Amino acid sequence: MDKVIIVTGSSRGIGLAIAEGLAAAGATIVVSSTKEEKSKEVATRLAAEYGVKTLGVGVDVSDEASVKAMVDATMAAFGRVDVLVNNAGITRDNLLLRMSAEDWQSVITTNLNSVFYCSKAVLRPMLKQRAGRIITISSVVGQMGNPGQANYAASKAGAIAFTKSLAKEYGPKGILANVVAPGFIETDMIESLPEQYLNTIIESVPLRRLGQVSDIANLVSFLASDQSQYMTGQVLTIDGGLLM
Numbered sequence: 001m002d003k004v005i006i007v008t009g010s011s012r013g014i015g016l017a018i019a020e021g022l023a024a025a026g027a028t029i030v031v032s033s034t035k036e037e038k039s040k041e042v043a044t045r046l047a048a049e050y051g052v053k054t055l056g057v058g059v060d061v062s063d064e065a066s067v068k069a070m071v072d073a074t075m076a077a078f079g080r081v082d083v084l085v086n087n088a089g090i091t092r093d094n095l096l097l098r099m100s101a102e103d104w105q106s107v108i109t110t111n112l113n114s115v116f117y118c119s120k121a122v123l124r125p126m127l128k129q130r131a132g133r134i135i136t137i138s139s140v141v142g143q144m145g146n147p148g149q150a151n152y153a154a155s156k157a158g159a160i161a162f163t164k165s166l167a168k169e170y171g172p173k174g175i176l177a178n179v180v181a182p183g184f185i186e187t188d189m190i191e192s193l194p195e196q197y198l199n200t201i202i203e204s205v206p207l208r209r210l211g212q213v214s215d216i217a218n219l220v221s222f223l224a225s226d227q228s229q230y231m232t233g234q235v236l237t238i239d240g241g242l243l244m
């Protein structure tokens with residue numbers, strides 16, 4: 001795949017698997033996370049393992065200036081950006097009555113403002129290229145809600161509405177925007193959830209297991225590829241059948 005691809009939050013978890021899958025397909029990858037050293041380490045490993053060009057950057061996706069610097073660094077290194085994967089995200093779970101304004105703000109800022117900042121920053125180069133893909137990782141929780149996750153669900157639902165607007169606004173200019181909505185996937189993010197709760201989730205998943213990061217990475221590789229040229233504004237739920 002001869003494309004320059006930025007994957008936010010690709011130091012670990014789903015983002016790392018996405019970066020790895022795209023590198024395996026031959027793409028040039030920009031690895032980014034809040035920890036510059038870790039991003040560089042992953043970028044160096046992917047370059048060595050898959051023989052592709054990479055760049056590792058430190059970024060805070062909740063900060064517009066930091067996001068702009070990441071896109072500027074990408075343009076300086078590779079001269080273009082073909083695909084953005086908005087993957088970085090956090091949870092700060094609590095029941096609504098106990099949820100602090102800080103926990104509300106940090107989740108909305110990191111999960112939703114980031115999608116606005118990153119998408120806006122890549123739009124200019126994509127418009128010049130008259131082509132581009134923006135793939136945003138939302139969640140089934142953004143479609144169905146979840147107790148203890150009002151902030152997270154709102155941020156993920158916002159990302160869906162944002163993407164549909166983007167798809168309508170920039171489709172005529174050759175820019176495609178889609179959402180991937182994973183169910184419960186085995187990463188650090190769900191590690192703190194009580195085992196009993198996870199077992200209840202698994203019981204309600206028709207495929208009776210949690211998702212693997214590779215399940216999500218495979219779908220993102222398809223959305224970044226030339227095999228999905230007539231798809232935009234879609235929400236692709238990938239959750240073992242949890243939501244149907």
Ligand SMILES: NC(=O)c1ccc[n+]([C@@H]2O[C@H](COP(=O)([O-])OP(=O)(O)OC[C@H]3O[C@@H](n4cnc5c(N)ncnc54)[C@H](OP(=O)(O)O)[C@@H]3O)[C@@H](O)[C@H]2O)c1
Nearest residue numbers: 009011013014033034035060061088089139184185187189
């Ligand atoms: N795991 C699930 O069950 C699940 C389900 C549905 C949707 N999702 C979504 O999938 C995405 C990835 O989740 P995950 O489970 O892989 O999470 P994770 O293992 O916790 O990894 C999160 C990644 O995001 C980065 N990140 C966090 N805050 C950031 C910031 N302010 N600026 C830049 N990077 C930041 C982290 O980098 P650092 O190492 O620097 O913190 C890390 O690379 C998230 O959007 C999440 O909401 C996950």
